[in-house]
Amino acid sequence: NAGVTQTPKFQVLKTGQSMTLQCAQDMNHEYMSWYRQDPGMGLRLIHYSVGAGITDQGEVPNGYNVSRSTTEDFPLRLLSAAPSQTSVYFCASSYELASRYEQYFGPGTRLTVT
Amino acid sequence: GQSLEQPSEVTAVEGAIVQINCTYQTSGFYGLSWYQQHDGGAPTFLSYNALDGLEETGRFSSFLSRSDSYGYLLLQELQMKDSASYFCAVESGANNLFFGTGTRLTVIP
Numbered sequence: 366n367a368g369v370t371q372t373p374k375f376q377v378l379k380t381g382q383s384m385t386l387q388c389a390q391d392m393n394h395e396y397m398s399w400y401r402q403d404p405g406m407g408l409r410l411i412h413y414s415v416g417a418g419i420t421d422q423g424e425v426p427n428g429y430n431v432s433r434s435t436t437e438d439f440p441l442r443l444l445s446a447a448p449s450q451t452s453v454y455f456c457a458s459s460y461e462l463a464s465r466y467e468q469y470f471g472p473g474t475r476l477t478v479t
Numbered sequence: 480g481q482s483l484e485q486p487s488e489v490t491a492v493e494g495a496i497v498q499i500n501c502t503y504q505t506s507g508f509y510g511l512s513w514y515q516q517h518d519g520g521a522p523t524f525l526s527y528n529a530l531d532g533l534e535e536t537g538r539f540s541s542f543l544s545r546s547d548s549y550g551y552l553l554l555q556e557l558q559m560k561d562s563a564s565y566f567c568a569v570e571s572g573a574n575n576l577f578f579g580t581g582t583r584l585t586v587i588p
Contacts (some may be wrong), residue, residue: 369499400578405580406580407566407578407579408522408566408578410576410577424575427482454490455521465529467524467527468522468576470521470522471521472520472521473521
């Protein structure tokens with residue numbers, strides 16, 4: 366089992382560019398989510414999915430889109446990158462998006478927007 | 480809304496015991512969990528408490544008091560490899576998991 370994988374590991378974008386952060390899991394988890402982590406801010410939920418074809422917004426969804434066409438994949442799209450989106454992005458999967466179930470995190474994507 | 484408070488930094492000596500506190504305010508509470516994150520790494524799950532009391536897993540224990548909206552993570556027999564950030568997280572309502580801002584633990588020889 367690879368667990369949760371994310372690509373790329375590092376990315377530099379110019380303001381206004383768009384890109385997609387990839388996330389895949391091989392644990393057959395229904396729940397997947399995206400977090401961003403900024404210094405001193407902890408992890409904040411961007412979007413989540415409770416299964417293929419179903420997505421919803423988290424705490425900080427503006428500027429991001431998601432889709433879930435398969436159980437395995439949950440890409441995060443930045444529509445028009447802004448410096449405020451410079452952050453570390455983590456994808457996670459779990460049996461359910463609930464604190465009682467372990468969230469398995471990917472290794473993260475470190476994004477810099479100039 | 481939700482809020483979680485943790486100390487930003489804690490320093491402890493190798494071999495000692497350290498307690499990391501977490502107080503929370505949330506509308507609707509299901510449980511409190513703890514995650515560890517080493518520098519440059521991903522968060523990893525440590526423990527979960529839904530009911531009042533102490534849960535023990537090896538050198539790590541976690542405590543919850545629902546009436547006080549308070550929990551803590553207890554690390555015993557500290558090792559240098561325990562130097563990391565520790566986050567508490569609460570589930571508030573359906574599909575909403577909120578993390579605290581983290582406590583950076585430094586273990587010194």
